[in-house]
Amino acid sequence: MADLVMPPCEHRPRPYDGPSRDEVLATRRAWVNPGIFTFYAEPLLLVEGHMQYLWDETGRRYLDLFAGIATVSCGHCHPKVVRVIQEQTATLQHTSTIYLHPNLGAYAEALAATLPQGLDVSYFVNSGSEANDLAILMARLYTGHFDVIALRNAYHGGSPSAQALTSLHTWKFPIPSSSGVHHVPCPDPYRSRYEGTPEQVGRACAEEIRDIIRFSTPGKVAALIAEPIQGVGGVTHGTPEYLQRAYEIVREHGGLCISDEVQTGFGRTGDHFWGFERFGVVPDMVTMAKGIGNGIPLGGVTTRRELAETMTRRVHFNTFGGNPVCMAAARAVLQVIQKEGLQENARVVGAHLKAGLEALATRHPLIGDVRGAGLMLGVELVRDRATREPASTETAAVLEAGREMGLLLGKGGLTGNVLRIKPPLCITRQDADFALEVLDRALTRVAGS
Numbered sequence: 001m002a003d004l005v006m007p008p009c010e011h012r013p014r015p016y017d018g019p020s021r022d023e024v025l026a027t028r029r030a031w032v033n034p035g036i037f038t039f040y041a042e043p044l045l046l047v048e049g050h051m052q053y054l055w056d057e058t059g060r061r062y063l064d065l066f067a068g069i070a071t072v073s074c075g076h077c078h079p080k081v082v083r084v085i086q087e088q089t090a091t092l093q094h095t096s097t098i099y100l101h102p103n104l105g106a107y108a109e110a111l112a113a114t115l116p117q118g119l120d121v122s123y124f125v126n127s128g129s130e131a132n133d134l135a136i137l138m139a140r141l142y143t144g145h146f147d148v149i150a151l152r153n154a155y156h157g158g159s160p161s162a163q164a165l166t167s168l169h170t171w172k173f174p175i176p177s178s179s180g181v182h183h184v185p186c187p188d189p190y191r192s193r194y195e196g197t198p199e200q201v202g203r204a205c206a207e208e209i210r211d212i213i214r215f216s217t218p219g220k221v222a223a224l225i226a227e228p229i230q231g232v233g234g235v236t237h238g239t240p241e242y243l244q245r246a247y248e249i250v251r252e253h254g255g256l257c258i259s260d261e262v263q264t265g266f267g268r269t270g271d272h273f274w275g276f277e278r279f280g281v282v283p284d285m286v287t288m289a290k291g292i293g294n295g296i297p298l299g300g301v302t303t304r305r306e307l308a309e310t311m312t313r314r315v316h317f318n319t320f321g322g323n324p325v326c327m328a329a330a331r332a333v334l335q336v337i338q339k340e341g342l343q344e345n346a347r348v349v350g351a352h353l354k355a356g357l358e359a360l361a362t363r364h365p366l367i368g369d370v371r372g373a374g375l376m377l378g379v380e381l382v383r384d385r386a387t388r389e390p391a392s393t394e395t396a397a398v399l400e401a402g403r404e405m406g407l408l409l410g411k412g413g414l415t416g417n418v419l420r421i422k423p424p425l426c427i428t429r430q431d432a433d434f435a436l437e438v439l440d441r442a443l444t445r446v447a448g449s
Ligand code: PMP
Pocket: 126, 127, 128, 129, 130, 132, 155, 156, 157, 158, 227, 231, 232, 260, 261, 262, 263, 289, 290, 299
């Protein structure tokens, strides 16, 4: 077999002289909440990053196809973003929104320019969970209704209210979380109980929304919240018709439509800047986080002014939300995405990668389904293509084999049997070819073991 060669990279990592991996692991085990988990049987210590590459403490380089969980949109330590953060931090880091600072309004204005007209007023917070909490709050206040529809297999966050929206038993704790949330079937045709074409599955799933509103709510709802393409759930989505019908039904019953763009926003899906655009719908609210800041802790909700006005009925405050550093970083991220053509790169390199994955599927029976758009791709592994039995241990083994060969992948899905590919949007065609070669070898190895 030919040698495996990672595409060249001129960046040289600094020699690492920090604590050893064992020390880092021991300190973490001793002092950090054990619920904060790591990937890999032997957790990986990463000490430096440059664009699509990461380095461990030994100086070994990895191609990063998970991007800090679909977050590092421009690339690790993108020089422009770093410079802006450094300059703003050295000038004025924090005052809170009780004083004026030019960065807040300037970024909100730049963000509004990426969204359909009317979606132009933003509230910035620190995470995706907070953004979703806030969106649901505004929807309930504006409509005067309480019930919320979310999709099964969704992930909307880990805070108690966002956990109520999340629909994966593995991520839900037995606590009283926000009530009034109803989960409707996920329109993903691969694992649907409904038979027929993806369009037929989508229509049947949309009708479930009408039923749940009729049977489980007072007949009116506050909102539907949905990821256009489910991320943690394993890169699953329905047809455009599904989301269009879902939005219609919810609006017929007095509800607002919230698009959770935490993973799908900021050009990741290639053809569009926002995930909802792919499905031909216009939401009433857009929630965002992750890729908005390239790693800076930042989330937000953008909506119409009349909806945003609901927040003036009481006092609401977020200490760090919209701080000068995060706003400067986010503005730089937006400029980099636009000036460096990252959305177009996601489209072109994503299509190449997806075609390569589909070609692998013809040779590797472990691959049950390849799906997604742009640089948000999923590869579902199954033990048997007829029964679609999830190949969860095999997926973990592919991740391990990838790491050994210098490739970092993600995984997701309710049973952890979907490889999630969500790299920095700057990866090249050569990176994609390297990744495909590694996956080919990893799948061969895992199938043979
Ligand atoms: N929504 C989606 C679609 C997500 O993927 C996530 C995080 N995985 C969240 C919300 C929650 O974001 P955070 O972890 O920043 O709270």
